[in-house]
Amino acid sequence: MTSLKFIHAADLHLDSPFAGLRHLPVNVIDRLKESTFASFANLISYTIKERADFLIIAGDLFDGENRSLKAQLRLKREFEKLDRAGIEVFVIHGNHDHMGGRWLQVEWPESVHVFSHEAVECIPFLKAGEPAAHLYGYSYPERSVTQNLTSSYIKKEGAPFHIGLLHGSAEGGNEEHDVYSPFTIQDLEKTGFDYWALGHIHKRSVLPSPVTSIVYPGNLQGRHRKETGEKGCYCVSINEEGVKTDFIPLCDVIWEELFVNLNEAQTAGRLMELCREAKEQLRIGGRPAVLSIQLTGETPMAADLKQNDAVKDIMSVLNEEEEEREDFVWVGKITDHTVLQMDRERLRQDSVFYRDFFRITETYQSFAEAASPLFSHASVRKHLSEFTEEEQLEMIREAENLVLTELLREGELHK
Structure with a gap:
């Protein structure tokens, strides 16, 4: 045969x-x-x-x-x-x-x-x-x-x-x-x-x-x-x-993306520990790596992470540890998707403003109208397709989190 x-x-x-x-x-x-x-x-x-x-x-x-x-x-x-x-x-x-x-x-x-x-x-x-x-x-x-x-x-x-x-x-x-x-x-x-x-x-x-x-x-x-x-x-x-x-x-260097959940993280020290754990998880394979980290979860640090150069500072410290290693795990990018720790139901009950705010974000139906100026430009339109329903919901949630984060930073949620 x-x-x-x-x-x-x-x-x-x-x-x-x-x-x-x-x-x-x-x-x-x-x-x-x-x-x-x-x-x-x-x-x-x-x-x-x-x-x-x-x-x-x-x-x-x-x-x-x-x-x-x-x-x-x-x-x-x-x-x-x-x-x-x-x-x-x-x-x-x-x-x-x-x-x-x-x-x-x-x-x-x-x-x-x-x-x-x-x-x-x-x-x-x-x-x-x-x-x-x-x-x-x-x-x-x-x-x-x-x-x-x-x-x-x-x-x-x-x-x-x-x-x-x-x-x-x-x-x-x-x-x-x-x-x-x-x-x-x-x-x-x-x-x-x-x-x-x-x-x-x-x-x-x-x-x-x-x-x-x-x-x-x-x-x-x-x-x-x-x-x-x-x-x-x-x-x-x-x-x-x-x-x-x-x-x-057979690759010589691996590129990878890992998610680091900060739900249980209350301090910057704990955040660094979790990022280092992600690096070591990837280093187990024995090959050098370039790592992208996605920070997720609800944490009281969310507002601070979005200010100044916090994420850049974290990445810089993590990479200082890799400069002399042959089995390096180099952090090429950190993206912050964290949201504030908050009791949404309490906010709804305590404030008419937040009750109306959450009602708008949860029932928003004008996405196509809001995005129409973007698609009116030919130079932009050729690089974009219509956003899926899932993508629309994700962008609405991100906008909601940005607004809430800014309000917390200014102390509005503590009034």
Whole structure:
């Protein structure tokens, strides 16, 4: 029975500039700048350890179209390790590293197969001298490829397994990325392929299909606070019985967001203890991390946290503890969502003002009218969609808390 084991990765973005982080200490910024290369080295080591038949990289190996010589030479060095181990590599280029850029040419080992940018190409993989799989792929000739390419992925008989490589956007999928090479799940199912190795979307997901396996591995290394959680690749086993996928975390630095609840916190000392506990919770993994903290809950400190530079001071103290550590947990952002500790029912009973205030916030129906000036500006409208009911309620609650906090700060609630 023929079987295959291969590794599927995408969106390496080697040599990402990590712009806007110059304020960080040297040890942190150096580790972040090296993290895309380190995570790729982890990928190569894992592929060799697993004795995989081949490695698939589904686009955006480099962060820019004019790829640096440094990035190419580092990539070549890792590919040569696979070549010595007898492991082949199948590569497509995406919108970031399309074939229309300019760069000094570096030759890859013969075991590295780069798919054509002129048309969808089929490349066979041989195992023990026999065809074991046909792989189909297409490299972007330019940055913007907006047509649906799936009709050009035509199954070619002569191998037991068929694997498609595509850098593109699923219809109705992730809206944080520009739409390139759009497709539907039904488009991919029609090809009759066993596995679709996707790239472009940085959040890993397995798209639902009873017919074929459709997988986004996400990017290999998070690069900012919106790319949180474990990043890595998929190890894929395929035989006549079906396809098995296992996610393997490989990132060198992890970006994470944690919530710190201040319901039980009465003092700044306790607040710092809770933040330190959050840091240590993340440090247990052993890897350096960049952490965003969301302060939540009801606390008497809410009014003070919203004044002056309180949050900045907290972040500064927390980060002073990390400057010399290799396993740093650097706090990149603290967002304050705390609200005042208050007895709303008592306020309703004691004051006509608060009774009317809460009635208005709880039954507010004029959100669309209030937001209409915002959507009247074309430059703003193109970046916004209509707010959902949940988003509207959240903004109303935030406005309510801001008003109450200001009233407490001025002593109005104590009258």
